Amino acid sequence: MAAVIPAVTKISPRVIRILGCNPGIMTLQGTNTYIVGTGKRRILIDTGDEGVPQYLNHLRSVLNYEGIDLAHIFITHWHHDHIGGLNDILVELKEKTRYCQIWKYPSCKDDINKNEMIEPLKDGQEFAVEGATLQVFHTPGHTDDHVVLHLVEDNVIFSGDCILGEGTAVFEDLFDYMNSLKSIANLNPTTILPGHGNVIQNPSEKISFYLAHRAERESQIIQTLNSNRSKSFNEEDLVRIIYVNLPENLVKSAQSNVNHHLVKLLREQRVKKLDDRWQACDFNEVKSR
Template sequence: MAAVIPAVTRISSRIIRVLGCNPGAMTLQGTNTYIVGTGKRRILIDTGDSDVPQYINHLRNVLNYEGIDLAHIFISHWHHDHIGGLTDILEGIRGKKQNTVRFGNIRGPKMNFPTTDGQEFSVEGATLRIVHTPGHTEDHIILHLLEDNAVFSGDCILGEGTAVFEDLYDYMNSLRDIASIQPNVIYPGHGNVIHKPMEKIQFYINHRAEREQQIMDVLSNNRTQCFGEPDLVKMIYADLPEKLVKAAEANVNHHLVKLLKEEKVRKCDGLWQYNEPDTYIKIR
């Protein structure tokens, strides 16, 4: 059972976590938002969901107690449980000067300033570097806290379970990019702090590699046949509850699209077939 996450936690001298108070099947105990820095002007990472007065009250109380305001607000990606509370914060918590910074092409409400990969932002006690990590969503970023070699991972890596994604090919590359940082600690968008980050990243990579190998085994052992996602799910997933079949089919599709980009499979009349490397034909 996961350890309970308090509404407000002082994680270190430069990080305060404020729970979004929006528990759910996809958000776990809620969205983690983080106040970063040591001075009067600090950075907020993510804003929780919309219309959650309890979260806004907790955030306001922390800012008032610490005697601080917000220099920047960073949004890890466009999902509602990370950007939804932005308007409530901008309207309900008045700082001297607030900037909302977000990577990607999808515009959030109000005061949005997209960033570039590798760009750095500093406040007293904290320097954050933007790292573009698409896959969970096209616009996803993580933030690398240089002083602690720590990563705020958004939904790319979670404190519990595994993450969902839009594009598995990009997602796997993003996991490898995070691994190349070799962070000392990961502060996820959901779930508790990850104190053994390299183990967690490798677990994520291995989990996807195992499923991919299962798909490739079916296709390579039946090279003259074409398969749809429902066929592969029946052959790969043992004793799968009916309510999870569609999700499993979607997951298999993500793997197949990745394998298509890598030229390991090909499409034949909407179905999938093992690709002989010397005869690859990419059908869009």
């Protein structure tokens, strides 16, 4: 069983974690938000979900107790449990956000881009407040706009939903996601602070596990298709075969992951699609291409 995450935790002299108080199947114990810096004006990473008074109360208490105003709010990606609480914070804590800049990497989601309050982040951009320097790294895959933030002073990565404290992450584009994992590995962080789940003290092992896990899933899909060449399968068929003892409420997410693997394999000409079903390519088909 995962260790219980307190509502408020001082991770280090530079980082305070505030739990979003929005537990669920996909959010685990809730969305982790982080206050970063040591001075009066600090940075908030992610804003939790909308309509969660308990989270706002915890955030307000920390800001008041520490005497903090927010200089910047960074959104790691467009999912509602990371950006949904933004308007609540700006309305309910306006005395703490009066001179705050809000930042997010541009997304293909037009409704997000049209929000005039939000300024566009750029890959490699750097921000500094007292006691903390954050570098922005665009890490697409989970979503097209996903970023991680590197706390230079402590060599810590705020990983959003690219890497979780428990379990594995879902993604929109497997090819991009795998490259993003490798990019984070190249930063060689000492610690990862995820968007969900507890602190990751063994980043290298965790990232290696994620990469190996995706390679294993791909191998299982190929093996299933190759062992049944006369048959075709949809995503649910493959989930039922490959994912052992999967809770029913996670089947849809697993189907989405399998689909992303199949799309990647299709691009690599290792599978073929017949309407809404999938089949292994035979040797002659691959050779003729």
